[in-house]
Amino acid sequence: MKQAYLTIEANRPVTASVYRMDLRGPDLEEQRPGQFINIRLAGRFLRRPISVYDWEGDRVTVLYKTVGAGTEQLSRMHAGETLDVLTGLGNGYDLEKAGERPLLLGGGVGVPPLYLLARRLRTMGREVTAVLGFNTREEVFGEAEFRALGCRVQVTTADGSVGKRGFVTDALPDSYSYFYTCGPEPMLRAVYRATNTSGQFSFEERMGCGFGACMGCSCRTITGQKRICREGPVLEKEEILWAD
Amino acid sequence: MGRLSTDLCGIELDNPVIPASGTFGFGWEFAEWYDINCLGTFSFKGTTKDPRFGNPTPRIAECASGMINAVGLQNPGVEQVIREELPKLKQVFRKKVMANVSGFSVEDYAFTCERLDGEEQVGWLEVNISCPNVHGGGMSFGTEPVAAAEVTRAVKKVTHKPVIMKLSPNVTDIADIARACEDAGADGISLINTLQGMRIDLRTRKPVLKNVMGGVSGPAVFPVALRMVWQVCRAVQIPVVGMGGISTAEDVLEMMMAGAAACEVGAANLVDPCACRRIIEDLPAAMDKYGIKSISELRGGH
Numbered sequence: 001m002k003q004a005y006l007t008i009e010a011n012r013p014v015t016a017s018v019y020r021m022d023l024r025g026p027d028l029e030e031q032r033p034g035q036f037i038n039i040r041l042a043g044r045f046l047r048r049p050i051s052v053y054d055w056e057g058d059r060v061t062v063l064y065k066t067v068g069a070g071t072e073q074l075s076r077m078h079a080g081e082t083l084d085v086l087t088g089l090g091n092g093y094d095l096e097k098a099g100e101r102p103l104l105l106g107g108g109v110g111v112p113p114l115y116l117l118a119r120r121l122r123t124m125g126r127e128v129t130a131v132l133g134f135n136t137r138e139e140v141f142g143e144a145e146f147r148a149l150g151c152r153v154q155v156t157t158a159d160g161s162v163g164k165r166g167f168v169t170d171a172l173p174d175s176y177s178y179f180y181t182c183g184p185e186p187m188l189r190a191v192y193r194a195t196n197t198s199g200q201f202s203f204e205e206r207m208g209c210g211f212g213a214c215m216g217c218s219c220r221t222i223t224g225q226k227r228i229c230r231e232g233p234v235l236e237k238e239e240i241l242w243a244d
Numbered sequence: 245m246g247r248l249s250t251d252l253c254g255i256e257l258d259n260p261v262i263p264a265s266g267t268f269g270f271g272w273e274f275a276e277w278y279d280i281n282c283l284g285t286f287s288f289k290g291t292t293k294d295p296r297f298g299n300p301t302p303r304i305a306e307c308a309s310g311m312i313n314a315v316g317l318q319n320p321g322v323e324q325v326i327r328e329e330l331p332k333l334k335q336v337f338r339k340k341v342m343a344n345v346s347g348f349s350v351e352d353y354a355f356t357c358e359r360l361d362g363e364e365q366v367g368w369l370e371v372n373i374s375c376p377n378v379h380g381g382g383m384s385f386g387t388e389p390v391a392a393a394e395v396t397r398a399v400k401k402v403t404h405k406p407v408i409m410k411l412s413p414n415v416t417d418i419a420d421i422a423r424a425c426e427d428a429g430a431d432g433i434s435l436i437n438t439l440q441g442m443r444i445d446l447r448t449r450k451p452v453l454k455n456v457m458g459g460v461s462g463p464a465v466f467p468v469a470l471r472m473v474w475q476v477c478r479a480v481q482i483p484v485v486g487m488g489g490i491s492t493a494e495d496v497l498e499m500m501m502a503g504a505a506a507c508e509v510g511a512a513n514l515v516d517p518c519a520c521r522r523i524i525e526d527l528p529a530a531m532d533k534y535g536i537k538s539i540s541e542l543r544g545g546h
Contacts, residue, residue, distance in 0.1 A: 001276060003518065040515065045462055046306045047515060086517070206302040206452075208311060209514035213269050215289075215318045216304035218297070225297060225318070243300070 001088050001211055004028050006060070008081050011074075014141045017066050018109060019075045023083065024059045031055035033117035034092035034182075034202055034234045037062065038210035040084040044070050047086065049210045049229070051113040051182070051202070060087070063112035063141070089210050090233050093117050093200055095124065099177025103199075104130040104151070105168045105191055107183025111142050113202055117180055122149045129154070129176060133168035133187065137161035169194040189242065201240060202233045219243075247538050248527055250284070252506050253406035253431045253483055255340060255367050257284035260496060260539055261524050264487050264510035265290050265344035265370065265410075266315065270329035275336035277517040282524055284506060287342040287370050288329070291360075293352045295321035305443040305452040310462025310489070311511055312441050314455035317346050317375055322356045330365050340367025344410070346375055347385075350398045358402035369405050371395060374412030374437035375459075386412040386437075389424035396428035408432035408485060411476070413465075414440050418472045419479035426480040433476055434485035434508065436469045461511040465489045470502050477503025491519065493526035497534065500542040 004027035011021045031037070031052045037060065038047040048070050054061040066072045077083075093113075098121055104114045111132050121128050128151040134140045135158045146153045154171045155163030164171045168183070169190045179199035181191045188201050205228040208216035212230035219226055221239040226232055248259035263274070265287040274280050298318030305312040320329070322345075333341065343366045347353035353371060360366050373386035373395055385391045392409065399407050409425040411418060413436035422433050438459025443452040451457075469488020477484050486504030490496060491512035499507045512519040527539075536542065 001517075003277075003516075044306070045308075045310055045511075045515065046304070206304045208304040208313060209517075211517060212273055213267060213517070214304070214313065214514050215266075215298065215315045216313060217301060218303075218315075218318055219301065220297065 001086065002027065002029055004085050004087050006083050006085050008077055008079050008083065009059070010079055011077055013075075014063065015139055018063055018139075018141055019066065020053070020061065020063050021074070022059060022061050023085070026058055028058050028060060029088055031060055031088055031116075032092035033095070033120055034113050035088055035090045036210070036233065038086040038089055039074065041070055041073055044073070046208065047210060048074065049089070049207050051233075053112040053115050054119070055116060063109070065109040086211060090229060091231060093180050093202070093234050095120055097178050097198070097200070098124070098126055098180075101127045101129070101175070101177045103173065103176035103179040104128060105133075105179060105181040105183070106130065106142075107133045107168055107187040108135070108139065110181070110183030110187070110202070113182050114180065115142065115145060118146055118149050118151050122151065128152070129173050131156065131168045131171045133157075133183065135159065192237065192240065192242075195237070199237045200234050201237065203228050203235060204233065247531070248524070250506055250539050250543070251483075252485070253368060253408065255406070257506060259284045259524050259527065260500065260504075260506040261520050261527075262286055262342065262485065262506055262508045263513050263520050264508035265372065266313075267510045267513040270325070270333055271341065272329075272332045272336050274513075274517060278521045280337055281339065282521055283339070285339050285342050285367060287344045287508060288325075288333075289319050290317050290344045290346045290372050290375065291319050291322050291325050291356060292317060292346050292348075293322055293356050295319065295324065300454040302452060302454055303458070305458065307441065307443060307460065307462075308464060310460055310464035311514070312443060312453065312458040312460050313438070314453045314458035316455065322359045326359060326363060330363060334365060341365055342368045342370050342408070344370045344372055346372040347395075350394055353395050354398040354402050357399045357407075361403040361405055366405060368408055368432070369399065369403055370408045370410050370434055371399055372410045372437065374410050386421060387415050389420050392421050393424040393428035396425045396430045400429040406431035408434050410437060411435040412437050413468060413472055413488070419475050422476040422480050426482050430482060432483045432485060432505070433480060434487060435476060436465070436472050436488040439465055439468065461489065463489045463491055466495060470499060473499060473504055474502040491523075493523050493530040496523060496527065497530060497536065497542065500539065503543070505543055
C-alpha cells in the first residue's frame with residue numbers, strides 16, 4: 001500500500017461508457033493482478049476504487065465504467081492533470097494455482113483486472129483461455145488485447161449480437177486446470193455453479209477507505225470474516241459464503 | 245510542556261490530535277502508513293464483550309462533504325483485543341491508548357471496562373453510549389440522562405482509569421446528558437458521535453444502506469459538532485474531547501477555542517490515511533498565523 005501522486009497520460013473512451021486511463025508517477029510500486037487503486041476526486045468525499053488493468057514500472061492503467069457522478073467526473077479529466085491515489089490495495093489473484101491451462105472469465109467491467117493476470121500467466125508460459133461476456137456488441141472491449149497476449153479468446157453477448165449468444169457460463173471450455181473470474185454478482189454465482197475446478201473470484205463492495213480501516217466492506221467466509229478491500233477482493237471458491 | 249501539549253484527565257498528550265474510534269482500527273494497521281507515535285493518542289475500534297460481525301453490507305454511503313456508515317460495531321470481542329490486538333499495538337505504539345467500549349446492557353459495559361482496566365497500555369476508557377447503528381443498546385444509553393448516568397456509575401466502579409463518556413448528538417439537549425455523566429462521576433466527555441442520516445439510490449429507489457439508516461460524519465457535521473462541544477463545555481467542569489468533521493489544523497484550533505481539551509479526528513483518516521500526521525505537522529504554522537503561542541492557552545479561553 002502506498003500513496004502516490006500520478007499524472008494522467010491519457011483518458012479516453014473504449015466504449016460508450018468504459019474509459020481507459022493511463023497514469024504515471026515516480027512513487028508507483030508494483031501492482032499485482034487483481035489489486036486495485038483508490039482515486040481521490042475533487043469535491044467527492046470518498047475515493048473511487050478501480051481495479052488495475054495493467055502495470056509496468058512507473059505506469060498503471062485502469063479501465064472504468066461511468067456509473068455515477070464520481071466516475072463521470074473522472075472521465076472528464078485531461079492528460080497532464082494529477083491525481084492523489086492509494087495504490088497496491090487488496091490481495092490480488094494467486095498465480096501459483098493456475099496450472100497449465102487456466103481459464104479467465106470476465107463479465108463487463110469485470111474484464112479489466114483479468115488483463116494483467118493474463119499477461120503474467122502468458123509470461124509464465126501458460127495456455128490461457130479468456131471468456132469475455134457482455135450484454136451487447138456496443139459494450140464489447142478487450143478482445144484484441146487478450147488475443148495479442150496469445151490467449152484463446154471467446155466473446156459472449158447476452159443478445160447474441162457478437163460472439164456466442166449467452167453468458168460466460170455458456171462458453172466454458174471442456175477442460176481447464178483452474179479458473180479466475182471477475183464480474184457482476186449474478187455472473188459470479190453462475191460461475192460458482194458451472195465450474196468443475198477450484199478457482200478465484202474477485203468481488204465488488206461499497207467501500208469506505210479501501211485499505212482496511214473502516215470495516216465498511218466486511219463479508220463472511222468459511223475461513224472467517226474478511227474485508228473485501230484488504231483480505232479480498234479475491235476469494236477462493238472454497239471459502240465463499242453467498243449472502244442470501 | 246511542549247507548544248502542542250495538552251492534558252487529558254491527568255495524562256499529558258504531546259499534541260491534541262487523536263484518531264477517533266472506528267476509523268483507525270487497533271492502530272497497527274496505520275503503522276504501515278506512518279509512525280503513529282506522532283499522535284497524541286488514538287481511540288481504538290469500539291470493543292464489546294462478545295465478538296460482533298456487525299451489520300449486513302452495503303454499510304457505507306457518501307454524501308456532500310461526508311459519508312454515512314452503518315458498520316454496527318464489528319469487533320473481535322474484548323478477550324481477543326487483549327490477547328491479540330494490544331500486543332500487536334505494543335510493537336508500534338509506545339503511548340497510552342484510549343480504549344473505546346460499547347455494550348448492550350449496563351453489565352456489558354462494566355464487564356468490558358473491568359477487563360480493560362487491567363491493561364497497562366490503556367490510558368483512558370472512552371465509553372460509547374452513542375452508537376446509532378446497533379439495536380437495543382448503544383445510543384439508547386446516551387439519549388436518556390438517567391441511563392447515561394447509570395452506565396457511568398457502573399463503569400466508574402470497576403476501573404481506576406479516567407472514564408470519558410462518548411455522547412450522541414441525536415438528542416434534544418446534549419448539555420443535560422453531559423451533566424448527568426459528570427454528576428455520576430465521569431472524568432471527561434467526548435462528542436459528537438455520528439448524526440443519524442440516510443441516502444436513497446435513485447436507480448433502485450431503495451436505501452443505499454442495508455441498515456437503512458447510518459451515522460453521518462465528515463466535514464459536513466463540523467459546525468453541528470462545534471456547537472455541541474461549545475454547549476457541553478459550558479455545562480460541565482470536566483475535560484471535553486471535541487470531534488465531528490475535523491480534517492485540518494484550523495479545525496483543531498477552532499474546536500479548542502470552543503473549549504475542547506483535545507480533538508478526535510474520524511472520517512478524515514479514511515480518505516487520507518496520513519491525515520492525522522498532516523494535521524499535527526500543520527498545527528505550528530496555523531498557530532503562528534493566529535498568534536497562538538501554545539495549545540494549552542486556548543483551553544478555558546471562553
